[in-house]
Structure formats: structure tokens, C-alpha cells
Amino acid sequence: xxxxxxxxxxxxxxxxxxxxxxxxxxxxxxxxxxxxxxxxxxxxxxxxxxxxxxxxxxxxxxxxxxxxxxxxxxxxxxxxxxxxxxxxxxxxxxxxxxxxxxxxxxxxxxxxxxxxxxxxxxxxxxxxxxxxxxxxxxxxxxxxxxxxxxxxxxxxxxxxxxxxxxxxxxxxxxxxxxxxxxxxxxxxxxxxxxxxxxxxxxxxxxxxxxxxxxxxxxxxxxxxxxxxxxxxxxxxxxxxxxxxxxxxxxxxxxxxxxxxxxxxxxxxxxxxxxxxxxxxxxxxxxxxxxxxxxxxxxxxxxxxxxxxxxxxxxxxxxxxxxxxxxxxxxxxxxxxxxxxx
Amino acid sequence: xxxxxxxxxxxxxxxxxxxxxxxxxxxxxxxxxxxxxxxxxxxxxxxxxxxxxxxxxxxxxxxxxxxxxxxxxxxxxxxxxxxxxxxxxxxxxxxxxxxxxxxxxxxxxxxxxxxxxxxxxxxxxxxxxxxxxxxxxxxxxxx
Numbered sequence: 001x002x003x004x005x006x007x008x009x010x011x012x013x014x015x016x017x018x019x020x021x022x023x024x025x026x027x028x029x030x031x032x033x034x035x036x037x038x039x040x041x042x043x044x045x046x047x048x049x050x051x052x053x054x055x056x057x058x059x060x061x062x063x064x065x066x067x068x069x070x071x072x073x074x075x076x077x078x079x080x081x082x083x084x085x086x087x088x089x090x091x092x093x094x095x096x097x098x099x100x101x102x103x104x105x106x107x108x109x110x111x112x113x114x115x116x117x118x119x120x121x122x123x124x125x126x127x128x129x130x131x132x133x134x135x136x137x138x139x140x141x142x143x144x145x146x147x148x149x150x151x152x153x154x155x156x157x158x159x160x161x162x163x164x165x166x167x168x169x170x171x172x173x174x175x176x177x178x179x180x181x182x183x184x185x186x187x188x189x190x191x192x193x194x195x196x197x198x199x200x201x202x203x204x205x206x207x208x209x210x211x212x213x214x215x216x217x218x219x220x221x222x223x224x225x226x227x228x229x230x231x232x233x234x235x236x237x238x239x240x241x242x243x244x245x246x247x248x249x250x251x252x253x254x255x256x257x258x259x260x261x262x263x264x265x266x267x268x269x270x271x272x273x274x275x276x277x278x279x280x281x282x283x284x285x286x287x288x289x290x291x292x293x294x295x296x297x298x299x300x301x302x303x304x305x306x307x308x309x310x311x312x313x314x315x316x317x318x319x320x321x322x323x324x325x326x327x328x329x330x331x332x333x334x335x336x337x338x339x340x341x
Numbered sequence: 342x343x344x345x346x347x348x349x350x351x352x353x354x355x356x357x358x359x360x361x362x363x364x365x366x367x368x369x370x371x372x373x374x375x376x377x378x379x380x381x382x383x384x385x386x387x388x389x390x391x392x393x394x395x396x397x398x399x400x401x402x403x404x405x406x407x408x409x410x411x412x413x414x415x416x417x418x419x420x421x422x423x424x425x426x427x428x429x430x431x432x433x434x435x436x437x438x439x440x441x442x443x444x445x446x447x448x449x450x451x452x453x454x455x456x457x458x459x460x461x462x463x464x465x466x467x468x469x470x471x472x473x474x475x476x477x478x479x480x481x482x483x484x
Binding site: 252 | 369373380381382383384385386387407408410411414415
């Protein structure tokens with residue numbers, strides 16, 4: 001277990017839009033910050049569920065692609081170099097004697113003074129395949145997530161799914177793989193129309209109305225039997241790797257066991273975004289309070305509120321009200337110059 | 342031929358009855374049969390756009406999770422038998438209604454509106470690429 005011994009001011013759990021903005025805001029308030037997310041990339045639902053869709057209700061952007069919004073938020077946060085830990089699932093919370101908080105994940109331990117939960121709908125766990133043979137090959141030829149695209153180079157690949165995740169990966173990997181197939185149980189694709197068009201014009205062999213029946217092989221995958229449900233016809237594909245992207249199921253997961261006051265799978269907060277647990281704040285879709293609307297724009301507001309109160313709570317000399325960013329940044333620049341000369 | 346064993350799903354107000362495979366989600370059944378049911382998040386229980394109201398056969402659907410309930414609370418016209426189409430798996434005959442605010446755009450209306458949009462886009466593109474001249478049928482392009 002590799003453990004980062006540094007105690008950060010704030011740990012943000014969830015690298016979706018609200019988490020990324022909280023990380024920016026922590027930096028703006030001169031706090032150091034770490035973000036943890038269970039997915040292999042930042043952006044949360046923006047990049048996982050609807051990367052190619054436009055978002056129209058973010059202030060200042062008449063229209064912005066979800067992926068671009070995530071990239072912009074990342075860029076904004078990067079000004080202050082938050083530590084980003086991906087593919088880590090947060091498990092437990094411990095209060096240490098010096099008022100610090102220890103979080104454990106499936107990979108490491110993390111220390112911070114405050115925690116902000118921006119977990120959205122929770123951990124997005126990939127939906128698994130049904131055939132019995134699927135279990136045997138999980139992580140041994142059958143994958144539910146892409147960690148490193150290079151891994152798929154030269155592979156004979158079968159992609160399963162008809163949503164944005166499946167199509168995006170198929171299109172991304174099509175020239176790296178030695179051969180590539182895509183099967184989808186329907187002939188209607190959930191993915192963006194532009195991706196479907198690209199798919200149909202690509203070198204990817206697409207089978208619609210088709211499901212996976214069985215995976216062949218002993219230690220490693222030697223083929224896959226697929227069945228076209230419209231004509232009930234089986235076919236064996238010569239593949240050695242399967243990437244399955246048939247959706248996710250959200251679940252708040254181990255956080256539910258922390259003793260937080262919950263309303264369904266959301267966490268109750270007061271107007272300062274504090275939960276009933278000391279030092280733990282919540283913001284965005286995971287937080288609830290009277291009149292709460294689950295929107296990106298209100299999530300940003302939650303994040304700013306949470307960080308400002310956390311800042312004052314960690315360093316009482318810091319005012320809750322941050323000042324106006326235009327002035328604050330000017331002052332910071334001047335201070336930097338004065339420091340240099 | 343109607344298969345006696347396959348669950349049947351009736352969608353209102355279009356009043357279309359279709360067969361489903363056991364364990365299929367309502368959203369998948371709707372999509373397979375060209376019945377328009379929105380699904381902004383791609384059927385991952387992260388929005389409420391596939392909201393339906395079950396009129397009969399509530400017990401023949403998979404159980405509702407807390408996550409589904411949280412998303413549902415944002416649905417317009419929430420009813421005691423509201424479900425998310427993407428999360429409800431079918432295990433028997435059921436009747437569901439796609440709420441009015443979505444079904445107002447169903448059927449011929451959709452086709453009409455889509456045709457209208459296409460027409461408008463075409464006209465817009467024409468006037469953009471050819472701002473000075475009137476839209477005309479001539480083939481020759483003006484630089």
C-alpha cells in the first residue's frame with residue numbers, strides 16, 4: 001500500500017464537474033487539495049456518460065461539449081496543481097487525534113483536514129456480462145474499463161455495447177487493434193448520432209441485434225460465440241480480447257456506512273454544506289437541502305460555499321468571504337512580484 | 342404470431358403493445374420498437390428523462406433502488422407508480438404511460454417537427470453559403 005503521508009487541507013471525493021471546481025476553488029483560497037475518483041479519467045458523468053453531448057446551462061457558455069467542459073474545469077483547477085488520484089475507491093473514514101481525517105481507499109491511505117464529498121450519484125460500477133464464462137475471464141482478456149489504450153495494440157478485439165462509452169472506445173482503438181468487432185443487442189444506438197455515423201463508416205465490423213453467448217478458451221480468450229437474435233444465428237469470432245461497455249449502475253457505496261445523515265442516496269447538508277460528520281462537507285448532486293436542485297450550475301455554487309467555509313474552519317484567520325477574484329488575483333500577482341524583487 | 346410466453350408491454354398514450362424479452366428494460370423495449378422515450382444519460386440511472394408511469398403491472402417490474410428514487414424525484418409529473426424506463430426490468434405484462442410532457446411530441450408530430458427542422462436547417466445553410474443571392478434552383482455556384 002503506497003501512502004501519501006502529507007496532510008492536505010482538503011480531499012475532494014469525486015472528480016466530476018463539481019469536484020474539479022471545488023479543487024480549483026481550494027487553490028484560489030490558498031488551500032492545497034487532493035481529488036480522488038474511482039473512474040480512470042476525470043470529468044465524472046460528463047466524460048463517462050455523455051461526452052459528446054452539448055451542455056447549455058453553464059453560465060458563460062452558450063453551448064459547450066461535455067468533454068470540453070470537463071477539460072476546461074481541469075485546466076482551471078490545474079492552476080493550483082491539485083493532486084489527482086484516479087481509479088481509487090474510497091472506503092472508510094477515521095478521525096485522528098490531531099483533528100486530521102484519514103481516508104482509506106482500495107489502494108492507499110489519504111490524510112487531510114477536511115473532506116468534501118462531490119460523489120454525484122456515487123460510484124459508477126460497470127454492468128457485468130451474464131454468461132457464466134464471463135467471470136472466468138474477467139481481467140484476463142475480458143475488461144469493463146480501459147486503463148491504458150496501449151494495452152489493446154495488436155489485439156483481436158470485440159467491443160460490446162451501443163452507448164457513448166462503447167462507441168468512443170471502439171473508434172479510438174480501431175486503428176491500434178489487429179481486428180475489431182462491435183456487437184450491440186439492438187439496432188438502435190444510445191451513442192451520439194455523429195459517433196454512430198463514424199462507426200458505420202469505419203473498418204469496425206458491426207453486428208446489431210447481437211449478444212454474446214459464450215467466451216471460448218481456457219487460460220486466455222480464444223474466441224467468442226455471438227448470436228444474432230433477429231435470425232437466431234450463431235457465429236464464432238476470432239478474438240482474444242473483449243471490452244464490455246454496457247452501462248453503469250451508480251451506488252453511493254461504502255460512504256453509506258460512514259454514519260452520514262442520508263436522504264435516500266443523497267447526503268443532508270446545512271447551508272454551509274456541512275454534513276453531520278465533523279469536517280465532512282458535501283456538494284453537488286450528492287448533497288441535499290431544502291429546495292435543492294441537482295444541476296451543474298447549483299453544484300458549482302455548492303462547491304464554492306463548501307470550500308469557503310472549510311477554508312475559514314481550517315484557518316480562522318481566513319475570512320469566509322473570499323473577496324472578488326478580480327481583486328484577489330491582482331493582489332496575489334503583486335505579492336509575487338514583491339517577493340521576487 | 343404472438344408468443345404467449347413473452348411479456349407484453351403497452352405504451353400509452355400511443356397505445357402500442359409490443360413483446361419484450363424477460364429481463365429487458367422498458368427503455369430497451371421502447372427503443373427496439375421505435376417508441377420515443379428520452380434517455381439523456383444513456384440509460385445509466387443518472388437523469389430522469391426516461392420517466393414513465395406504470396398503469397398496470399407494477400409488481401412485474403424489478404425493484405426500485407434508492408438511486409432510482411433519487412433521480413425520479415426530479416421527474417415532471419411524478420406519480421406513486423413512477424419508474425425510470427432504464428432501471429425497470431420487465432418480468433410480465435405491463436401497461437405504462439409516457440407522461441404528457443414528453444409524449445406531446447410523439448408519433449407523427451415528431452416526424453413533422455423533424456422534417457420542419459431539416460427544412461429550416463437547409464434554408465439556413467443556403468442563405469449562409471449564399472448570403473447575397475436568393476435561394477434558387479440553378480446548379481451553378483456563385484463564388
